[in-house]
Amino acid sequence: MTVYVLAQLKFTDRVAYDRYQARFFDVFTRYSGTLLAADEAPRVLEGATDREKVVLMSFPDEAAVTAWAESAEYREISKDRHAGADTVTLLVHGLGHRE
Numbered sequence: 001m002t003v004y005v006l007a008q009l010k011f012t013d014r015v016a017y018d019r020y021q022a023r024f025f026d027v028f029t030r031y032s033g034t035l036l037a038a039d040e041a042p043r044v045l046e047g048a049t050d051r052e053k054v055v056l057m058s059f060p061d062e063a064a065v066t067a068w069a070e071s072a073e074y075r076e077i078s079k080d081r082h083a084g085a086d087t088v089t090l091l092v093h094g095l096g097h098r099e
Helices: 014-031 062-069 072-084
Strands: 003-011 034-039 053-059 085-093
Touching (some): 003 014, 014 062, 014 072, 053 062
Antiparallel strands (some): 003 053, 003 085
């Protein structure tokens, strides 16, 4: 069942984040991920947020997300993401998911 990863970012060190971003897609595509949206100017429709970027990704299942997130390649590049942005990341199940 398709799962989604939603990341909301607030930049803290743009140079570090840009290093991460430059290497992200090559690692990401090795793990069956699809980038659905990446917006550095999301419009708030309701409520308030201090986030400056939203990224929406899909994966075929949770195992693919785990393989990507825990891979040595991603852990290495994510050091720059941690240095460059305060990030809230959510795993969201697609419709039809059953526990």
